[in-house]
Amino acid sequence: MKPRKVPTPGWNFEYLMWLFTRISGAAMLLLALIGFVGALIMGARYHMDLGTLMRWTFFPNPNHVLNSDIPDIAPWANAYWQIMQLLLVFFGATHGFNGLRLVLEEYIHSWGWQLALRLVLMILWLITLGAGFFLVLTS
């Protein structure tokens, strides 16, 4: 059997993605906290239930709070939240597709197929990023 290809120490794609996974994970937790606290500051205690608040925490899109008693949707739909959503889309999609890549690469060992896998995943990643960015900016 051919020996497993192991990444060398130093700055390479694998190391960068390893770092990115940790940093994006921590960043998403921080963004969720900011969304949660922001919602409470904007009066979420009086206008929505826990499920809606959690939906907002996971992703602060005004469509996620439509079924609540918010008097005015404007503070929930301004550019600040849009920027947070864009960051979440980017961190989340990249973190997730990298995770998918890692899981699949554990089962696909030939370098040629791994390259094909990375290409397919990158295309799906770009499509998801595009769709996500478009939705955030138009909803």
Next chain:
Amino acid sequence: MWAWILHRISGLGMILFIAGHVLAGFGIQQLGGDWAIWYNTIYESLYFQLFIYFCVIFHAVNGARIIILDTWPALIKFQREFIWLEWAIVLPVYALTAWIMIQRSLGG
């Protein structure tokens, strides 16, 4: 071992279903596809929400544990306590969420 398996399953669940949700949202807004409405109807149903909420909460808390242990590797000797703490956070948070969701869906 279970933490590893659940982390993988919850991660896969999230990327597949949430990417689908993003694409379905795009479909509803831009493409007018019935598949998109069908997908989001399933996605927003109680049973699916119960599943996806567990995925998010577990993956986030377990991920935080991994980040902490990767940053301060000496803490690995407290791995067992970390796992206990992790379940002590995930289970009450998820139970509260699930209880409220079920209550809401039954009573309105």
